[in-house]
Amino acid sequence: MPETRKIAVILKGYPRLSETFIAQELLGLERAGHDLVLVALRRPTDAKRHPVHDEIRAKVFYLPEYLHEEPWRVFRALLKSLPKGGFWRALPPFTRDLRRDWTRNRFRRFGQALVLFAEWPAGARWLHAHFIHTPASVTAYASIMAGVPWTCSAHAKDIWTSSDWELSEKLARARWTVTCTRNGFEHLKSLAVERSRVHLSYHGLDLDRFPSFEGDHSSRDGSDPGDPVCIVSVGRAVAKKGYDILLKALSLLPADLNWRFDHIGAGDLTKDLRGLADQLGLAPRVAWHGALDQKDVLARYRESDIFALACRVAADGDRDGLPNVLVEASSQRLACVSTRVSGIPELLEDDQNGLVVPPEDPRALAAALERLIRDPVSRRRLGAAAERRVRAEFDHHSSVSQLSDLFESEWRRAP
Structure with a gap:
């Protein structure tokens, strides 16, 4: 592909263990x-990385995370940009945004865009933001400065914690936006002036990395x-994952049931959750494994009997889209229990290919877990x-193909 078709992909952080879906899309x-x-x-910030990160050939370019940490770099970018028309074209939109969002973050986004503009990656002729909140803000300002079009992939937290005015304006500025759940798709479409520029594209799973499990799950x-019985969950220890609800549900299981719970993932609430497990008398049955790479996670799916994830809408509106770990676990014939939040019912149908309960309901979750613990046939x-559902409908080649076609349509329209 010619150098003039290079796409600069703007990411919040890279590499990140919790964003395997982005890495597999980049590789695709x-x-x-x-x-x-x-x-x-x-x-x-993760000590480990997935094998997929080592297969991606693209160079990685880091912007200043905080402007005060690299003041001379930001100052040089400002001096280099001041004589250029792009800087002055970006200033009015930034000022309008600032009046509605007078925060440090807003200044930081503009400063990061300034550094990107001044240190422009050679040959980049397109910008694509992953996440419609901070990365899309940086991308939108840099797009104006450089006169380069941009597009966006929106996901979950970024949609539901952004104000409607900002989402609406970004949807109007971007050439197109894709998102990964019907719930998010309908919300963005309702805010878009040109609805045809919003597309639904499930991430799917790289099934080559999650081949069919040839063994058998236990009859415990x-x-x-x-x-x-081994219950496993993979997810960051953050509010929207509902691990406090899951621990409370485990504490409600009958005393005659024998089970253990393995948690995989890091996060700010780990210490609090450990304390809650102690308080509920669960500590002897709960193991906290921290972040693991993809190969180790795959092994855990195959060794386990049940996958549980108690997703919820957090107090600040943050929520999951369709957690990739549910797709991963399903690909290994692991029975899943989760909640009726966001895109989860788009994968799991209650009592058809999983159990789905209301969020924030430890008793309902406990009843679902008890049913599966006692019934290996179910x-x-x-x-x-x-x-079957995952292998028929959630192969990531479809989403990569859809995204690739969207980019190709833009190249064909370009002069």
């Missing part, structure tokens, strides 16, 4: 022939203290149906 676009350069607003039924039925 590269394999489809797209030339990428990655621009991250934050440096990595919770009756043997020496061989407890686990097998639901897990098999879940895998």
